[in-house]
Amino acid sequence: MTLHPKSPKVAVITGASGGFGLITALELARAGFRVIATMRNLKKRLALDEAVALENLAAAIEVRHLDVTAFDTHTPFFDSVVGEFGSLDVLVNNAGFSMAGFAEDVSLAELREQFETNFFGAVSLSKAALPQMRLQGSGHVIQVSSVTGRYANACVSSYSASKFALEGWSEALRLEMNPLGIRIVLVEPGAFATDIWEKNVRVGQAAFNVHSPNKERSLRFRDYVRDQVAKRDPREVARLIAALAQDPYPNLRYLVGQDAKTFRILDSLVPWKIWERMVEKRIGL
Template identity: 50%
Template sequence: MNKTALITGASSGFGLLTSITLAQRGWHVLATMRDPNRRENLESAARDAALQDRIEIHQLDVTDADQIAQTTALIASRAQPLHALINNAGFAVPGFAEEVSDAELRDQFNTNFFGATALTRAILPQMRRQRFGHVVMVSSISGRTGFPGVSSYVASKFALEGWTETLRYEMAPLGIKVSIVEPGSFATDIWTRNAKLSAAMSDPDSPNAARLARWQARVQASAKARANPQQVADLIARILETPAPKLRYVIGTDARTALLMRNILPQRLFERLLIKLSGLSD
């Protein structure tokens, strides 16, 4: 029997690539996305790989309780068990911490944290009945260390990591596995199409206008060096096929380097280096 995986945020980036990768490995994939009008890229990739019969596309906005309930009911109604849940849906709110509004911060958390945890809690009763299952949270290296200009995104990922680590301890005795994937910078649209800029970022009267311009220039300059996101999809597939998976998986040269530097450098030196690289002190 083919294993079944539910993936959120499957219209692009890691979600799309993971859907295709798992289907190629024999999984049956329930690929979900907030906006079904953005299904064309996934459908095209599935056709090109002759995988249409292994990928189902469903609407799921993880901030919508009714849609979560519908998805849970769909899974419960099937004879096949659900082997894996990959929480990938997310976006970023670039902006300096002092200027991000309460509404923008809540919007960031609603998807990246509350949406992921709500869907997971809805799916867990199914996995408890099965006595098996694997929850994979797609986090970020930003869930382990802060970075200037993305405080809201960092905060949502820190929260997600703490919740998920605790969940792993609680689920282990029940036979349910829990893992976190922490990518660095990859060539997805999270910082372009899937970014919701803080309103202050377009305010010419912002006291951070000059620093913002330097920060944006650094971000744009680094875009060319972003790695192939297929690496993350391949990693997620390997994690799901590992009998005893780890809690955390860091992926990306920049992510591993940032974590190493944070661990070995004195905090003051690490801070100076990070500020310099971000363009804030020019």
């Protein structure tokens, strides 16, 4: 890889076809970054294209194909970004999905799929981006984790596990990269209104099977998520990511959303045995 420092700074984001990814791409562009907004299915680019046109941001945003699970493509992808745009200043590992379902009802294959995207995808892209950031002596890798990557919850064991793994890996990477001027940051949103909750949610195939011992509990959990989990405006997360991308000394972890912050307070105040009874009651376990 080569180094041709020039402004504006270059930010790559994954999963920009919708949700946090799309609005963060816009937010970064508004903040002055040259944004490479990536998605695994370019047929889904219309929403981003329309938003870009509406705000007159076409000069700041390039759309590129990138599947975070196509690991072999990651290094060539960054080579082409650096060749074309001159540097690589920010990587936002945003792409992800949630595999819901009681742990007993999620197969090993489904759990592995969850890890391929949420954990190995982010790991592979981070590793592929680091050589250029090392060369520059600077760069930000912003991992979109989750409050569930700090505090696990029932019915999302696979998702929680993938985000816990991302948190542990990133925490260690942060210690390794800090002396080189490369900042690793974890963003931990609570519940925000994106397609992750319904349209894009995956559910373990056995969850609603008549033979599942958890079928009734799964239905109650589905209704609880639909009716009782308040989902906030996702622009709060996009604004935070854009601010962190410009912060020369960001912290390691950022909980975002009142619900996520409440988890931290409860975790410090409420003994675990009381907490688990509260969860059982709230979700109807």
